[in-house]
């Protein structure tokens with residue numbers, strides 16, 4: 001089964017927060033942030049929601065594909081920062097864009113979420129259940145960040161990216177995936193939600209902000225992601241040299257450089273936008289994909305590797321022949 005990316009779109013909040021802006025609120029500096037992460041600025045919501053950003057990204061992806069919302073079979077939104085537990089973001093998107101015939105639900109695999117959602121959409125199509133899908137990564141992380149914690153608040157940004165994909169049953173298999181989870185290390189990057197408090201019980205208070213062991217996460221990404229990409233290449237009988245571009249989750253430029261080094265791949269094959277948008281968790285890969293695609297750098301027949309990694313811990317990779 002062949003699945004084609006027919007359209008992409010993204011949406012970022014209008015408001016931009018530079019490192020110098022941040023330094024007015026927490027004890028940090030542009031120099032420190034750039035040196036450790038490569039990040040220069042990020043978009044921060046002043047009212048945009050996960051659902052509104054996701055909807056705008058979907059509208060752009062459909063326009064890019066020349067499709068109307070009524071044609072959509074499936075809407076999958078990867079997010080770890082919805083405003084509401086109910087209804088799910090995907091149903092809010094369905095309503096906002098008028099995709100009245102679509103099935104819609106959310107999926108949370110943090111920064112690997114978009115990749116896991118793409119794999120889910122691909123599996124539905126390979127099984128002949130749906131013919132097309134809008135796959136979205138959308139986050140407003142700024143509401144779950146502790147803006148007094150300089151170790152985390154410098155890293156993240158808000159935004160959404162979407163792809164419209166369509167199945168072509170007659171053609172060759174052009175997408176291949178590997179995905180993994182390691183819940184044993186889950187507590188190195190965590191964020192609580194509402195504490196358990198009911199008529200009968202009042203649970204221990206937990207932080208509703210993101211907390212993280214930065215060094216553990218760095219080592220996890222630098223070790224596991226190259227292993228995961230090599231596993232994918234072995235599975236598909238490809239080598240690093242066969243890949244035109246590696247589109248990695250945009251956590252940090254130093255992580256991307258470490259992964260490129262371990263893979264012995266030229267860093268020029270790793271497009272990056274983390275400098276301008278920070279880490280947008282599940283939105284990172286689809287926003288980068290949209291930017292690269294619209295810049296004209298992709299040509300038919302090229303091979304891309306996408307790889308996501310983050311809280312869970314979750315990680316995965318996918319190779320696409322365009």
Ligand code: COA
Nearest residue numbers: 027028029032036111150151154214215217218251252310
């Ligand atoms: N500005 C200035 N100083 C800061 C700072 C900031 N924003 N954040 C931390 N520091 C200080 C620390 O307090 C510490 O000072 P000390 O030595 O006096 O105690 C020093 O800088 C070093 O802190 P440390 O946390 O050890 O820095 P680091 O080299 O590990 O870099 C990260 C921190 C977060 C940049 C790095 O660990 C990282 O990139 N980790 C991966 C995080 C990530 O990508 N998470 C999401 C994955 S999906």
